[in-house]
Amino acid sequence: xxxxxxxxxxxxxxxxxxxxxxxxxxxxxxxxxxxxxxxxxxxxxxxxxxxxxxxxxxxxxxxxxxxxxxxxxxxxxxxxxxxxxxxxxxxxxxxxxxxxxxxxxxxxxxxxxxxxxxxxxxxxxxxxxxxxxxxxxxxxxxxxxxxxxxxxxxxxxxxxxxxxxxxxxxxxxxxxxxxxxxxxxxxxxxxxxxxxxxxxxxxxxxxxxxxxxxxxxxxxxxxxxxxxxxxxxxxxxxxxxxxxxxxxxxxxxxxxxxxxxxxxxxxxxxxxxxxxxxxxxxxxxxxxxxxxxxxxxxxxxxxxxxxxxxxxxxxxxxxxxxxxxxxxxxxxxxxxxxxxxxxxxxxxxxxxxxxxxxxxxxxxxxxxxxxxxxxxxxxxxxxxxxxxxxxxxxxxxxxxxxxxxxxxxxxxxxxxxxxxxxxxxxxxxxxxxxxxxxxxxxxxxxxxxxxxxxx
Ligand code: ADP
Ligand code: MG
Numbered sequence: 001x002x003x004x005x006x007x008x009x010x011x012x013x014x015x016x017x018x019x020x021x022x023x024x025x026x027x028x029x030x031x032x033x034x035x036x037x038x039x040x041x042x043x044x045x046x047x048x049x050x051x052x053x054x055x056x057x058x059x060x061x062x063x064x065x066x067x068x069x070x071x072x073x074x075x076x077x078x079x080x081x082x083x084x085x086x087x088x089x090x091x092x093x094x095x096x097x098x099x100x101x102x103x104x105x106x107x108x109x110x111x112x113x114x115x116x117x118x119x120x121x122x123x124x125x126x127x128x129x130x131x132x133x134x135x136x137x138x139x140x141x142x143x144x145x146x147x148x149x150x151x152x153x154x155x156x157x158x159x160x161x162x163x164x165x166x167x168x169x170x171x172x173x174x175x176x177x178x179x180x181x182x183x184x185x186x187x188x189x190x191x192x193x194x195x196x197x198x199x200x201x202x203x204x205x206x207x208x209x210x211x212x213x214x215x216x217x218x219x220x221x222x223x224x225x226x227x228x229x230x231x232x233x234x235x236x237x238x239x240x241x242x243x244x245x246x247x248x249x250x251x252x253x254x255x256x257x258x259x260x261x262x263x264x265x266x267x268x269x270x271x272x273x274x275x276x277x278x279x280x281x282x283x284x285x286x287x288x289x290x291x292x293x294x295x296x297x298x299x300x301x302x303x304x305x306x307x308x309x310x311x312x313x314x315x316x317x318x319x320x321x322x323x324x325x326x327x328x329x330x331x332x333x334x335x336x337x338x339x340x341x342x343x344x345x346x347x348x349x350x351x352x353x354x355x356x357x358x359x360x361x362x363x364x365x366x367x368x369x370x371x372x373x374x375x376x377x378x379x380x381x382x383x384x385x386x387x388x389x390x391x392x393x394x395x396x397x398x399x400x401x402x403x404x405x406x407x408x409x410x411x412x413x414x415x416x417x418x419x420x421x422x423x424x425x426x427x428x429x430x431x432x433x434x435x436x437x438x439x440x441x442x443x444x445x446x447x448x449x450x451x452x453x454x455x
Pocket of ligand 1 (some may be wrong): 116120
C-alpha cells in the first residue's frame with residue numbers, strides 16, 4: 001500500500017513555485033493539511049477548518065495535483081475534508097493508519113523522503129562530482145574538515161529537476177541510518193526565511209540561533225531564494241561560522257553558482273566559495289534511459305524498450321519531467337486496460353507535454369532563429385570559430401537568450417560549447433551597449449529575430 005505520508009512530504013517539497021504558490025501560501029494553507037488515505041485515486045486530505053478546505057479547493061487544488069504528478073504518483077485528484085467528514089472514509093483511514101503504525105520512524109529520518117537515497121541515484125558524467133562529494137560528506141560529515149579540506153561547505157548547483165534535493169535527502173537518509181546520534185537539519189531557504197521572520201516577530205531570535213547552531217549537519221536547499229532581508233544573511237553568516245569552526249558540516253544547493261546569486265552578500269559569497277562547488281548538468285540519453293529503468297525496477301513496472309527510448313528521447317533536460325512522463329504513460333495504459341504501454345499510448349500520453357511546449361520559446365529556438373537569420377550553421381554558432389560574422393551572430397543569440405529567458409549564465413555557456421560564464425556576460429553586455437548606442441544593424445537583427453520567434 002502506498003506510503004501516503006512520504007508521498008505527501010515529497011509533493012510538498014516540490015510545490016513552491018507551482019501555479020503561484022509561494023512560501024506564505026504554502027505555510028498558511030498547504031502545510032496544515034494531513035494526508036489520511038486514498039480513495040478512488042484521490043488523496044484524502046484533512047483540513048484544520050472549513051475555511052481552509054474552501055480555500056484549498058478553490059485556489060490550490062490544481063497545484064497540489066500537479067505536485068503529486070510531478071513526484072510520479074498515480075494519484076489524479078485530491079479530496080479535502082474536515083474533521084466531521086472523517087466518518088465517510090473510516091474504513092480507508094483505518095487501513096492507511098495501520099501501515100504507518102507498522103513503520104515507526106525516528107525524528108531525523110522523518111525529514112527525508114525514503115526513496116531519495118544514494119542507491120536510487122543514477123550516476124553519470126553530468127553528476128559524478130556532485131554525487132561523490134555528497135557521498136563523502138555523508139560518510140564523514142564535518143569532522144573531516146582537516147582531512148577533506150575543501151568539502152565544507154559543499155555547494156551543489158544545477159538546473160531544476162536534476163537531483164539536487166535527491167542528493168541532500170540521500171545524505172540525510174544515510175546519516176540517519178548509519179550515525180543515528182548525529183543531528184541533521186534539512187531546510188529550504190523559504191522555510192529558513194519564514195522561521196527567521198516569525199522568530200523576529202515573536203522575539204525568539206535566541207531560539208532561532210540555537211536551533212541552527214546545535215546541529216551536526218545543516219543542509220539548505222535552493223539557497224538562491226535567500227532574500228536581502230535585514231539581519232537574515234547576517235544571522236546565517238554567524239551560524240555558518242559557528243558550525244564551521246566547530247567542525248560541523250554545511251551543504252547547500254542552488255540553481256546557479258554562488259557568484260551568480262545577485263542577492264547574496266559578499267561575506268556569505270566568500271564563505272560559500274571557500275568549500276567545494278559541484279555542478280550537476282543535464283543527463284545524456286544513456287543516463288536518462290538508466291534513470292527510467294531504475295524507476296521501473298523500483299515501482300515494479302514493465303515497459304518495453306521502444307517506449308523507454310521514446311520517453312528518454314523526448315525529455316532531455318529535467319529528470320522530474322522524465323519521471324512524470326513515465327508515470328503518465330503507465331497510467332494511460334492502465335486506463336485502457338493494457339498490461340504494458342505501447343508506443344502509441346506513450347505518444348498519446350505525452351502529446352500534452354509536446355503541445356504545451358509549442359509557443360513557449362526555448363534556447364534552441366533562439367539559436368535556430370539566429371542561425372536562419374544569418375544563414376549560418378548551428379555547429380558554427382556554438383563552435384569555436386571566431387570570424388567576425390560568426391562572433392557577432394553568436395553574441396546576438398547569447399544576448400537574446402539572456403534577454404528573453406531566465407537561464408543561469410553558466411548553463412548558457414554550456415549551450416555554446418562550454419564557454420565560460422564571463423564570456424557570456426561579455427557578449428550580453430556588448431550587444432546591450434550597441435543597442436543603447438543605436439547601432440542600426442544590430443537593432444535590426446535583434447528585432448527581426450524576435451519577430452521570427454513570435455511567428
Ligand atoms: P532538483 O532538486 O535538482 O530540482 P530533485 O532532486 O527534486 O531535483 O529531482 C527530481 C526528480 O528526479 C526526483 O524524483 C529525483 O529522484 C529524480 N532524480 C534526479 N536525479 C536523479 C538521478 N541521477 N537518478 C535517479 N533519479 C534522479
Ligand atoms: Mg530541489
